[in-house]
Amino acid sequence: MSNPTDQPEFESLPAALSDELISLYSRGSQVPMSIDSTILSLARRRMLRQRQRRLVLRWGAAAAGLAATFLLVWRMGFVSQFAPRTVAFSPQGIDRRGNVSILDAFYLARQIRDHAVIDKSWDINGDGVIDQKDVAALANRAVALPDGQAGNLPHNTEATP
16 A cells, blocks of 8 residues: 555645544554464364355265165166066967967067076977077967867858969
């Protein structure tokens, strides 16, 4: 800061008043070193606490986001699709409505293709191995007509060339 007497406002003041103003405002207020260090120490502690809170909030938000993502993925079934699971064959079919359908054969073919763990009850032909032969046997069972039903089918009346 420049000397107050160098400024034009102070030139018109009486010398006694000018000297009083200079002595009043030129005194440097010295803060004792112990108070200064105490204030700095308190400020550092407070800043450290604020930094720690921000860090906890950041990590907490990251953990919450990760947990939410995991729960969403788990809920949607992506995690469970990688877990090996077996479905036992039922004479009622996969839909449990009492009919073996072509969907049962399709399901077995997909399980074989994906090298899934397949329950032994899917061994349709009884040879001890679950393979394409079992898929074929299941498909044949799905499209087979019950005994006596073949005679009730309409005959083609057109002549074949």
